[in-house]
Structures are given as structure tokens and as C-alpha cells.
Amino acid sequence: MSPEEIHESNVRFQDAWRFFARGSPTGEVLEQPGVSIAASNVPWSMLNAAFLPAPVDTEAALSHAATAAAHYFAPRRQGWMLALCEDWVPPALRARAASLLAPLGLVPSVVATGMVAERLLPASRPLPRMEMRAASDASVRGDLADLNSLSYDVALVTGRQVFDVPAVFSGDNLGFVGYRLEQAATCASVMRANDVAYVSMVATLPPHRQLGCAEAVIRHALTEAHRTWGLERTVLHATPAGLPVYRRMGYRPVTRFQFYMAPPAPGR
Incomplete structure (x- = not known):
């Protein structure tokens, strides 16, 4: 897939989560060295998110980004996630990511596929009336x-x-x-x-x-x-269950994201 479309998938993902965070009464959006944070600060880990603002190619850079995010979320005691674009991390580093992130409480969770469609295909079957x-x-x-x-x-x-x-x-x-x-x-x-x-x-x-x-x-x-x-032109990020639906509609995959989730603090 093209670097431009991979970049677009990352940017639009982050744009959306920033929008949700800004709409939350307790939300916050900030940029720290090596990591972008869009936190709605609610008891839903997926809405308290950290992202890489650009590709990383070293273990030190990935560890620094994740540690900075952990320092932000730890005092809030909420669960949170690090969304890692697979095309922004070299294969060897991607293979070590789980063990590298585990000390921060982050474990591999959901995989999402970044998809794009220049225009939708016609519906391939009658759709329900609603x-x-x-x-x-x-x-x-x-x-x-x-x-x-x-x-x-x-x-x-x-x-x-x-x-x-x-x-x-x-x-x-x-x-x-x-x-x-x-x-x-x-x-x-x-x-x-x-x-x-x-x-x-x-x-x-x-x-x-x-x-x-x-x-x-x-x-x-x-x-x-x-x-x-x-x-x-439309962009989305699909769960595995949604992939067949989106493919029928004319979307094509451009990249994948691995979500690493950290649970809320004990007693939260």
C-alpha cells in the first residue's frame, strides 16, 4: 500500500479520537515528544488513546512513546490503549513489541484494519427498510x-x-x-x-x-x-467482524493497527 494512504489512515484515526476527546467533558488532547494523546478520560480504555505521530524504527523510540503515555494515564487510573500501526514499525520491532510493552501493563488486544473507498459500490443485495x-x-x-x-x-x-x-x-x-x-x-x-x-x-x-x-x-x-x-472519499477502521461488510461496499485495506490495552488501576 502507498505510504500516503498509510499516513492518511493514521491521521484520520487520530483526528477522530481527538474529536471525541474534545467533546468529552473530561477529555484532553495533547502532544508529547514522540506520542500523541487523545483521552476522553472515561472508563473505556479504547477512548483513552495514545498514538505514534510518525513511524518509529528503534526499540528506544517505541519504548519512549509508550512510557510517556503511561506517565500521562497512570495518575488518572483509567484503562488506556496504544494504537500501533503495523506499517509504522519495522517487522523485527513489531515482533518484540508485546514483550517491550508488557511492563507498562499493555497487552495485545483488538486488531483493526484501516480501509479507504474513493466511492462506494452499489449494494449487492436488497437492504432492509429502516x-x-x-x-x-x-x-x-x-x-x-x-x-x-x-x-x-x-x-x-x-x-x-x-x-x-x-x-x-x-x-x-x-x-x-x-x-x-x-x-x-x-x-x-x-x-x-x-x-x-x-x-x-x-x-x-x-x-x-x-x-x-x-x-x-x-x-x-x-x-x-x-x-x-x-x-x-471515505476512510474507516474495521474490526474483523466488519471487514466483509466493508469489502462488499467497496472499501479496500491499506494498513492494520494492533491495539495494546492497559487495564484500569486496581480498585478503579
Whole structure:
């Protein structure tokens, strides 16, 4: 994959997490030597994130970045993650990363694939009919928060703290919930990030999976992004479960991220 697209995948990932952190009442965004931090400072490790601002090629550089992030998060006693782009770390160092990061409490967890589509392919099957509602409405915003909490096994109160925030769904971020059988079934958001639309917050409840619900709400969100901002190129980061859906829609992989997670402090 091209270095430019790998760079884009990293930058858009960090842009999105900074946006969430700035929307959080307790959030903070800062740059430290060798590491970027976007912390919502909530009890959800994935939303308290550290990133490499650029490729690293030495063990010392990776260790310095992770240690600086650990020093930031330790006094807050929250769980956190280090998102490591595999193409920004040489293979030999990547192989040693788990043992290098373990003393900081970081262990390998989720893998996400950075993907891009210049434009979406037509739907390959009929998609379910759903009522789409915008998260500018308070009740819809709460449903979007709950869908993410239930799908990612996070306490409902934590999901509401992160996503049930009016500022998160105004201006440069549009959120939508798809309702099926009179139930909030699926959701997605799309963020304006310079000249691309960044897709995130995709979640679907188990009874509504494998039916095309997620694809339907993503297509609706991207149609609104195109209508509102004129954007067609789109970027996202997919879990393994989401990869087949996104490939059918026309996305192609450009890089992968290994998330290293540190648990909250004992008693937190």
C-alpha cells in the first residue's frame, strides 16, 4: 500500500479520537515528544488513546512513546490503549513489541484494519427498510450511545458519557440510528476530516445482524455527508467482524493497527 494512504489512515484515526476527546467533558488532547494523546478520560480504555505521530524504527523510540503515555494515564487510573500501526514499525520491532510493552501493563488486544473507498459500490443485495433518525435529537443520541455500549460490552453509563453529548453530533460529525421493528437496531456516524468522510460508531444489536442493517445506516450517513459537505472519499477502521461488510461496499485495506490495552488501576 502507498505510504500516503498509510499516513492518511493514521491521521484520520487520530483526528477522530481527538474529536471525541474534545467533546468529552473530561477529555484532553495533547502532544508529547514522540506520542500523541487523545483521552476522553472515561472508563473505556479504547477512548483513552495514545498514538505514534510518525513511524518509529528503534526499540528506544517505541519504548519512549509508550512510557510517556503511561506517565500521562497512570495518575488518572483509567484503562488506556496504544494504537500501533503495523506499517509504522519495522517487522523485527513489531515482533518484540508485546514483550517491550508488557511492563507498562499493555497487552495485545483488538486488531483493526484501516480501509479507504474513493466511492462506494452499489449494494449487492436488497437492504432492509429502516427508519433513519439523526442523532441531533436527544433520544436518538441516547440510543446511539446504548447501541455502542451493548455492542462493545461497555457499561451504559459510560457510553452515554462519551456519546450522549450534543457537541459530538454537531458541525463536523453526523450520527444516525436505524430503527427496525420499532427498535433501535443499528447506528453509524460520519465525520468531516478535511477532504474525506470518516466513518465510526458503527454498531448493530445481535437480533439485527447479518441482514444488511449496518450497511444501510452507513450508506445513509455517507449520502448525508455527500449532500452536506460534498465528500465522496471515505476512510474507516474495521474490526474483523466488519471487514466483509466493508469489502462488499467497496472499501479496500491499506494498513492494520494492533491495539495494546492497559487495564484500569486496581480498585478503579
